[in-house]
Amino acid sequence: MDRVLADDLHALHSLVSGLRRDIHAVTAAFSTSWSSGQVEGHVTRVKLLKRMGFGRANLDLLRRRVLRSP
Structure with missing residues (x-):
C-alpha cells in the first residue's frame, strides 16, 4: 500500500x-474460513430467473419460480 x-x-x-x-x-x-460462495450462487440463480422472465412475467410468477426451482 x-x-x-x-x-x-x-x-x-x-x-x-x-x-x-x-x-x-x-x-x-x-x-477467516467463512465464504459467501453459496449465497452468491443463489443470487446468481435468482438473477437468471429474473432475466428469463423479463417483459413477460410479473412479481408473482418470479416468486413462484424462485421458490420452486432447486
Whole structure:
C-alpha cells in the first residue's frame, strides 16, 4: 500500500485509502474460513430467473419460480 501511495497512480490512491480505513475487515476477509460462495450462487440463480422472465412475467410468477426451482 505504501508503494502505491508513493507512485503517481492517483486512481489507486482512493482504493488504498479505503482499504486502510477498513483494514480490520480486509484482514478478517483473508484470515477467516467463512465464504459467501453459496449465497452468491443463489443470487446468481435468482438473477437468471429474473432475466428469463423479463417483459413477460410479473412479481408473482418470479416468486413462484424462485421458490420452486432447486
